[in-house]
Amino acid sequence: MEKACEWAGSLTGLVGAGLLALNDPVISGWGFVAFFLSNLFWITVGVRRRMPGLLLMQVGFTGTSVLGLSRWLF
Numbered sequence: 001m002e003k004a005c006e007w008a009g010s011l012t013g014l015v016g017a018g019l020l021a022l023n024d025p026v027i028s029g030w031g032f033v034a035f036f037l038s039n040l041f042w043i044t045v046g047v048r049r050r051m052p053g054l055l056l057m058q059v060g061f062t063g064t065s066v067l068g069l070s071r072w073l074f
Helices: 002-022 030-048 052-073
Strands: none
């Protein structure tokens, strides 16, 4: 499960970065959705592997993902 979360976190993070880099008003906001999913996968990895540094970083990034989502949607 940890390896699957690691790969899923990496891939969704890359997709999120790519979508935001497109700077397209229609689809770029989906990058925040991808980042949010990536954060959840990486939080799972951090908890299961007992990696507090990774966990702290991903909790912080989750906050920026939520901010981006809220600004995109509202």
